[in-house]
Amino acid sequence: MTSDITLLVNPASGRGRGARAALPAARVLRAAGHSVRTVVGADEADVLRRAREAVAGGTGALIAVGGDGMVSLALQAVAETPTPLGVVAVGTGNDFARANGLPVRDPEAAARLIAGSLKGDGGAPRDLGRVAGGPYFGTVLASGFDSRVNDRGNRMRFPSGRLRHDLALLAELAALRPIPYRLRFDDGPERRIEATLVAVGNGGSYGGGMRICGDARMDDGLFDVTVVGACGRGELLRVFPRVYRGTHLSHPKVRVFRAARVSLAAADVTAYADGERVGALPLVAEMVPGAVRVLGVRGG
Template sequence: MTSEITLFVNPTAGRGRGAHAAQPAASALRDAGFRVHTVLGEDAHDALRRAREAVAAGTGALIAVGGDGLVSLALQAVAGTATPLGVVAAGTGNDFARALGLPVRAPAAAGRLVARALKDGGCRDIDLGRVGDRWFGSVLASGFDSRVNDRGNRMRRIGGRFRYDLAILAELAALAPIPYRIRFDGGEPRETEATLVAVGNGASYGGGMRICAGAEMDDGLFDVTVVGACSRATLLRVFPKVYRGTHLSHPAVTVHRVSSIELAAAGVTAYADGEPLGALPLTAACVPGAVRVLTGGAGRGLQRPG
């Protein structure tokens, strides 16, 4: 293994935490004897190009310093390659890191864990979801939640979390069941009305909302959570349970464990790892062992909830 590794940094992640996290992470890696090269990029497209160039040049690891958006970009560069991925979680949600039991907003500790994993072979091969040529690590969202994202993204004059709170209220006012056409594992298509359909390689999105609470990242399967047609009152009662994952027992909720899914619904945009993926229809496949993540033993031995 080469001693030169690449820090892939989003300086704006977590309202600037990404920039502050890069230095202690880099120091921990240099103290462990690694040569550290930093990649920034002028925008997402340029950053991904630079990350792919580093992987192609044989970097010993690509270390994503930022939030789930940057991890998503990093996955596009390392998925299907022998280059391991390290994560220094410094964003707002950090769902990918949480799912793997990695340090969150503790950049020096995360840097030390990555260094130890590189030296001791502390890696974990995990699955990824794939839609066309796009990879995702956590959750693909469609329906009510993705429409909230759509509306929030349009509210450019309103800053911070407040615009998404407004977006939720607006989407609740417009709540109506969405006609979906779903096919699991190439089987017969199912026509159903639903509030949302979430495809989980990991358990959570949105900073700890455990929408696919039973999902494991190394079982070769998605956990697909379907929230059926429901009233505003029911949705408001069920919503707080998502943070504990206890919503899965509600009669309006069903879970399907599958290796692939075809989703179709008019006027619905899908988001994967919090980033816009495109309008339905789409087909998502779970690809076993698609990426090697530097965990240093973190997250091992976790059991699926009963």
């Protein structure tokens, strides 16, 4: 494997943590004998273009420095290629890093693991999800109540930050209604289910540690699909805090299905994968086993 590797940097990630983290990470990797090239894109499209150019040019590894948004861009470039992925997680959520037991907000520790893995096992194989005709995703594809909160927050011009999300959440709670879904798992029959949300998990968490698909594994070739049934506002407010511990999975309104291919259809519902907008349902999510090698994963 070539010693030339590429750091893919989001300077805005975590209020500037991405740019600051690139320096100590690069220093550790250079000390381990690697030639490090840093790539900073002007916008998401430019970042993705540069990442794909690096992979096509034979870089020994693509290292995403930032949060889950930067990891998502990197995945589009390395998925189903021989190029391994490293993650220096310094964003807000960091769910992909957490799912793989990688350091969070410790760029030197992350870089040491990456360097050791490049010298040793070359990374551990991990599954990815893929939206048919669309992007790969590493953690969770979300639809329903949570995606409607995202939609509303994205439409709002003020306030900013966490307060915008909280106001969008309150507005969607006030408008809460069951969503009629049509779901199909693998080649099974179509199921018509009234639900609050449906989450398709390759990894276990989204939103910075909400364990919506808490038992999902990234190396078993199957999605865990969490279906939260029709809930009133009071019941949803009681159930939702349990998501951070994963104990919501035992609630009678929650069901979990396992499948390698999931078809979702519902009117006026948008899907988000790895926190990024994918588009309106209907869509099909397909498992791609072993689609990426992730550097630094302990235990392979």
